[in-house]
Amino acid sequence: MRLSRVVQEVPPSGIRRLFDLVAEMDDVISLGVGEPDFLAPWRVRESAVYGLERGRGSYTSNSGLLELREAIAAHITRRDGVAYAPRDEILVTVGVSEALDLALRALLDPGDEVIVPEPCYVSYVPCVRFAAGVPVALPTRAADGFVPQAAEVERLVTPRTRALLLNYPNNPTGATMGRAELMALADVAARHDLIVISDEIYDRLSYDAAHVAFASLPGMAERTLLLNGFSKAYAMTGWRVGYAAGPAPLIAAMTKIHQYTALCANRNAQEAAIEALRHGEADVVAMVEDYDARRRVIVDGFNRLGLPCHLPAGAFYAFPSVAPTGLSAGEFTERLLREAKVAVVPGDAFGAGGEGHVRCSYAYGIGQIEEALARIGGFLERLDGFVPATVPAGEVVAAGASRPG
């Protein structure tokens, strides 16, 4: 069968191969998961059950339940100080993934360019291609904390550049961006009239400093599309509810595509999402506290093993370097899986700048993290040519101690 050239040219996800490998092995401890280990808060699940009992299974408006959009608007105003009109500046989508796809299709003409800092979430580059755009990769470096430098972004801007796609806190690096760093990017966006698509799905998982929403920067709301959802903060990945908030014309264009393709997000999940926003705060805080403790345990563990690992300030991924093993990220991942039955994801699966690192999720109980670290320790001991990096004594503690208390 003849398939579209665009689809043929986009390679399958680098994670897919790994998934197939893991699927045929027993007793694998995986740090490869990109979703919370927590169940959605009981109050959320219970409200979904209640909704089903009441027989609420019809379509909702294309834009999503107005009550949910109102709750989202109130939530954004409260947390980020940005006001969105629930009726025409918010669209409820089938997860952030759909929102991103809609945004790119709504914005791009064939050949338009989108600057994507890498390493990044695996679907960004393919989604730009599917929307007939041209992804322009901006590799970030461990030395910069995997944060894109404004001058380097500006160097990539051409007359065809339409948008800058950001994701902080970041999957896979756990990097976050502070106000000053974001302001530098805002400056570039303003000067070159770029739209900023800001995927802030991990915003609640910010451990060391309050998250700064890109749209909250002076003058940025009018050129920012904020993407967020319920998957990470409320452990609702499979429920598939996300949203986009931004300028009305862009939301209207996205809604046009959405109404023909998805119609609406799952109604039951939308209703549960209202409950999450209204009453889920304590659940979020408790989960974040747990992630924070695990983050420190896993990062401390990697540094002790001699794989240098910075303390990521957000999301739930550690991104240690495997340079001391002399292996590429792909070789390390494959050998670790076969020889020690631990699954991690090679950093280069997330694009430029990820080589030499592996993504290790800490969305697992401490016991499982400890078992994985012990297995990795055994693997490294048996590995010829491994020269453990020496971390100056106390450095890990020092990194953590920047947090008050």
Added chain:
Amino acid sequence: MAEAERTALTRRVLRALEKDARLPVARLAVMLGADEAEVAEVVARCERAGIIRRYKTVVAWDRLDEARVTALIDVSVSPQRDVGFDQVAVRIARFPEVRSVQLVSGGSDLRVTIEGNTMHEVAEFVARKLSPIDAVTATNTHFLLRTYKEDGEVFVDEPAADGRLPVSP
């Protein structure tokens, strides 16, 4: 360490220990991103000050077929001059078979939890020790039939399997 910092650390230490009393200090320090010696000091202080009362284990005894009888007793008390309910409450609390004594609002005053080997033993305690106390005017005994949740721990087994795909983006 400044006082405010110590207070914040103390709260975080206590929250962690309340969930898992067996956390070693070294692990606790890593989890909280704090200095090990400071965490040890905070724990020692809480123990000395009686903030940490003891380290306990939540046990689902009914899974051992242990013949234990627990009763929750609502106790009405006429408060006494100067000491209110305190004297009677402490007097009840000193019996070893009494697991907890709490002053509550509502129809009665004290809520007492008692544990014994048989129903007869518990009934005897109520008849011979509790009711005869002068200030106690009435008791209402509820025998516990089944515990569904205790100390934040749900006793119903949830499916333990991790339903997530082993690798996902």
